[in-house]
Amino acid sequence: MRPSRSMRIAAGLALAGAAVVGVAQAPAPDAERTLRAGDTELRVSVIGVDDARRRRQLQDWLAEVAHAQLTAFGRYPLHSARVRIEQVDREEARGDESPVPWGQTLRRGDAAVLLFVRDDASLVELRADWTAIHELSHLFHPYLGRDGRWLSEGLASYYQNVLRARAGLLSPERAWELLEAGFGRGRRESSGAPLIELSREHEGTMRVYWAGAAFWLQADVALRRDHASSLDAVLSQYSACCLRGTGEVAPAEFLSELDRLSGTTVFSANYARFVQSREFPSVDGVYRDLGITRRGDALVFGDEGRAAALRRAITAPFTATAGEGMKSAAGTPR
Numbered sequence: 001m002r003p004s005r006s007m008r009i010a011a012g013l014a015l016a017g018a019a020v021v022g023v024a025q026a027p028a029p030d031a032e033r034t035l036r037a038g039d040t041e042l043r044v045s046v047i048g049v050d051d052a053r054r055r056r057q058l059q060d061w062l063a064e065v066a067h068a069q070l071t072a073f074g075r076y077p078l079h080s081a082r083v084r085i086e087q088v089d090r091e092e093a094r095g096d097e098s099p100v101p102w103g104q105t106l107r108r109g110d111a112a113v114l115l116f117v118r119d120d121a122s123l124v125e126l127r128a129d130w131t132a133i134h135e136l137s138h139l140f141h142p143y144l145g146r147d148g149r150w151l152s153e154g155l156a157s158y159y160q161n162v163l164r165a166r167a168g169l170l171s172p173e174r175a176w177e178l179l180e181a182g183f184g185r186g187r188r189e190s191s192g193a194p195l196i197e198l199s200r201e202h203e204g205t206m207r208v209y210w211a212g213a214a215f216w217l218q219a220d221v222a223l224r225r226d227h228a229s230s231l232d233a234v235l236s237q238y239s240a241c242c243l244r245g246t247g248e249v250a251p252a253e254f255l256s257e258l259d260r261l262s263g264t265t266v267f268s269a270n271y272a273r274f275v276q277s278r279e280f281p282s283v284d285g286v287y288r289d290l291g292i293t294r295r296g297d298a299l300v301f302g303d304e305g306r307a308a309a310l311r312r313a314i315t316a317p318f319t320a321t322a323g324e325g326m327k328s329a330a331g332t333p334r
């Protein structure tokens, strides 16, 4: 879910309720598009938008975001999932200035991403926003319950920056700066409560999201540094063998499955330390591994050696040869 003020969430839930109940109406043929990659698909619907040009614009925008999602491993994580785009006006957005005031992943019957887009949001604004790729990134993991909220929100928060950089929607430097800014917001949460408690009680949102992102960053770096693998590769294996769009998986069970698939203990090794952590985990070690140094409020990026190569590999543009299915990723009208 997009982290937000409680009022915004309340507004969103009300809107989602309306969306789920829905009013029966035949959609315009161009309001539906199926994006395919290999044997996986995303079925994208634009709901209640009368202007054909705007419908096409929203579909093209989502196709670009879905392309960013494919930079993980060239397929969508689920065999089939739905994306539903609706528009809200300024009043419904309750003063929220963001182009996508609200998004959520639902797992009822099948997996669906709901996105509420401001009706006056331009394409430039939509392309610069992170909400859609954040929600699509939730499709990489199973529902992990309240105890696993820090892991699920962390994965989406990590990937929302990394995948956009790979797709050219952000520069690599900007992606690292946005991660660092998130870590900063997480550090400022100073309740001293264990991360698992914040996760369970829906509190300390910024520490929950960004300590989670730090967890996945550490795992990704350890896999690349020591095991000639990557988070993408392990999640690809998980997607092929085990991922379901609905149902709940216990966080420890999910991580031990990722350990098994990677032949490592990278995931479970940090789990106990993170869930019990009462302050934001240090990312100094991982920054060293990536050739990133803090100088005041800015980040400085090392240019040479293994650290720079490791860092660049994480945000490297994805090519068709790196994963099957990419060539068939272009949208085909249904």
Ligand SMILES: [Zn+2]
Residues within 6 Å of the ligand: 001, 002, 003, 134, 135, 138, 152, 153, 156
């Ligand atoms: Zn989320």
